Amino acid sequence: MSKKKIIIGVLLTAVLSSFLTIAGLCFAFGIHSNEVADIVRFLGVKRFIEARYVSDVNETKLMDGAISGMVQSLGDPHSLYMNADRFEQLKEHTEGEFGGIGVTMGFKDSKVTIISVLDDTPGQHAGLEAGDEIMAVDGTPVSEMQPEEVAMHIRGEVGTKVVLTIERDGETQDYTIERATIKxxxxxxxxxxxxxxxxxxxxxxxxxxxxxxxxxxxxxxxxxxxxxxxxxxxxxxxxxxxxxxxxxxxxxxxxxxxxxxxxxxxxxxxxxxxxxxxxxxxxxxxxxxxxxxxxxxxxxxxxxxxxxxxxxxxxxxxxxxxxxxxxxxxxxxxxxxxxxxxxxxxxxxxxxxxxxxxxxxxxxxxxxxxxxxxxxxxx
The missing domain is CATH 3.90.226.10 (2-enoyl-CoA Hydratase; Chain A, domain 1)
Known part of the structure; x- marks a missing residue:
């Protein structure tokens, strides 16, 4: 049997299995028939990846990525899926104390700009200034992140370091900053x-x-x-x-x-x-x-x-x-x-x-x- 037929057989089996699995759930939760095909398609792909991907698959990471992709497809810069670490960071921030560098950022026109730098914080000590544009965080361009993700990446455990690539007056420079408790x-x-x-x-x-x-x-x-x-x-x-x-x-x-x-x-x-x-x-x-x-x-x-x-x-x-x-x-x-x-x-x-x-x-x-x-x- 050819490899192509094997792959098709595995995929069809996954799709059929997915259909049987969700048929009862769809009925129980009142899901419309036109949504069933999309759910089958999603679960079929998930099971195919788990069965055929060249390396072992972490199921939790796979689902995290799927949920994150759904949210990103909305095209809304203020909607965001957060894994456990980032969700904890968000809760710490709203409570007024967290590990960070002490800057406030603005997100507009596809740019991330430092709005203000708090006094006596790592950001101020490192020389960051209001008006600086953040180009990358730890080497990852901010253009590859959702706006809310940029802040999440900058925050982190107290004592760890983050590298910001800053553009100021047409010149680019990296700043390595150690996070501290920001009250x-x-x-x-x-x-x-x-x-x-x-x-x-x-x-x-x-x-x-x-x-x-x-x-x-x-x-x-x-x-x-x-x-x-x-x-x-x-x-x-x-x-x-x-x-x-x-x-x-x-x-x-x-x-x-x-x-x-x-x-x-x-x-x-x-x-x-x-x-x-x-x-x-x-x-x-x-x-x-x-x-x-x-x-x-x-x-x-x-x-x-x-x-x-x-x-x-x-x-x-x-x-x-x-x-x-x-x-x-x-x-x-x-x-x-x-x-x-x-x-x-x-x-x-x-x-x-x-x-x-x-x-x-x-x-x-x-x-x-x-x-x-x-x-x-x-x-």
């Missing part, structure tokens, strides 16, 4: 002149609401008359933390509506009777996701004036689903809308007062303009 204080406040409070929110993690409240209460004790909320270079994070903060500054009513593809809607609302202080919000092109939810709610309700440049435009909502092998799936399931019904996905939020931050500026002209706007409100 993010996501909300910090300070009192400026003339009773103006200032709170910088770096991201929205589990503790951000508590940190914001602590900063807010401290500024009140110091006699705050008005507030500047700085959301620049804030990539977003947990919507729950954003809503928690919105309840302190957004007047009573809708904060954000989350709408799924079937039209079902979940509305998050503020219970705050009225804003206690005039507010100015700073945004820029790297203010994304939860940052845009907060900024959009404050703008739509007239509770704040937005200063800076147009925001990033990430108006989609992801859910993180734990799976059976300590792995997880991050999937876009909805879009969010501001109180006035704006969907800003792909468009962003326009500031009320546009102010560019010139490259190489020695003065934060955006903050200075925010202070000027707030002073007018206080008069």
């Amino acid at each position: 993010i204080d996501t909300a910090k406040g300070t009192m400026l002149e003339d009773g103006m409070g200032y709170i910088r929110i770096a991201s929205f993690s589990e503790n951000t609401g508590k940190e914001f409240k602590a900063a807010y209460d401290s500024l009140e004790e110091q006699g705050m008359k008005g507030l500047i909320i700085d959301l620049r270079e804030n990539p977003g994070g947990l919507v729950t933390s954003c809503v928690e903060i919105a309840n302190m500054v957004v007047p009573k009513g809708p904060i954000v509506s989350v709408v799924e593809r079937d039209g079902s809607k979940e509305v998050h609302e503020s219970n705050l009777e009225e804003s206690k202080y005039p507010i100015v919000v700073l945004i820029d092109g790297n203010s994304a996701s939860a940052s845009e939810i907060l900024a959009g709610a404050l703008q739509d309700t007239g509770a704040a004036t937005l200063v800076g440049t147009k925001s990033y435009g990430k108006g989609s909502v992801q859910v993180v689903v734990p799976m059976l092998h300590n792995d997880g799936l991050k999937l876009t399931i909805a879009k969010y809308y501001t109180p006035n019904g704006r969907c800003i996905d792909g468009t962003g939020i326009e500031p009320d007062v546009e102010v560019e931050l010139p490259e190489g500026a020695t003065t934060d002209v955006q903050l200075e303009k925010a202070k000027e706007v707030l002073k007018e409100k206080l008069q």
Whole structure:
């Protein structure tokens, strides 16, 4: 018997076996008949690989690759399959402490750019700068990874090293950086002149609401008359933390509506009777996701004036689903809308007062303009 006939026989056997295996499952789970062929095709290929591939096959890795391929086929940069290690890294990041190098990244126009470098972190000590473009991680071009994967590859066990290939001013250089425990204080406040409070929110993690409240209460004790909320270079994070903060500054009513593809809607609302202080919000092109939810709610309700440049435009909502092998799936399931019904996905939020931050500026002209706007409100 020829090798070709043997292969065809094995494949047909695999397909027939797959069909018999799933026939009962399809009936039990109400799978439509037009989906059965695709399931048979998938299982047939899987079994053929397991039976005929030149080397032993790790079944778990095979399924990981299949699931990852399904997610990648969506063409959505915010949807991602995570194996057990990467899923654990994601959980550590949202909890506010993880092994990394201390940089915030932006993903746009097929580029990965460093937005900011945290003080006293491995990234700062290595000489990384805001504006650096990451070309590769440990020799793997970022063009071969999904955006979310880039961050996962950079994070890792404390004490291990990662090599970033950086392009700056047309020149490329490798940076070898040892990962450390990164503890993010996501909300910090300070009192400026003339009773103006200032709170910088770096991201929205589990503790951000508590940190914001602590900063807010401290500024009140110091006699705050008005507030500047700085959301620049804030990539977003947990919507729950954003809503928690919105309840302190957004007047009573809708904060954000989350709408799924079937039209079902979940509305998050503020219970705050009225804003206690005039507010100015700073945004820029790297203010994304939860940052845009907060900024959009404050703008739509007239509770704040937005200063800076147009925001990033990430108006989609992801859910993180734990799976059976300590792995997880991050999937876009909805879009969010501001109180006035704006969907800003792909468009962003326009500031009320546009102010560019010139490259190489020695003065934060955006903050200075925010202070000027707030002073007018206080008069």
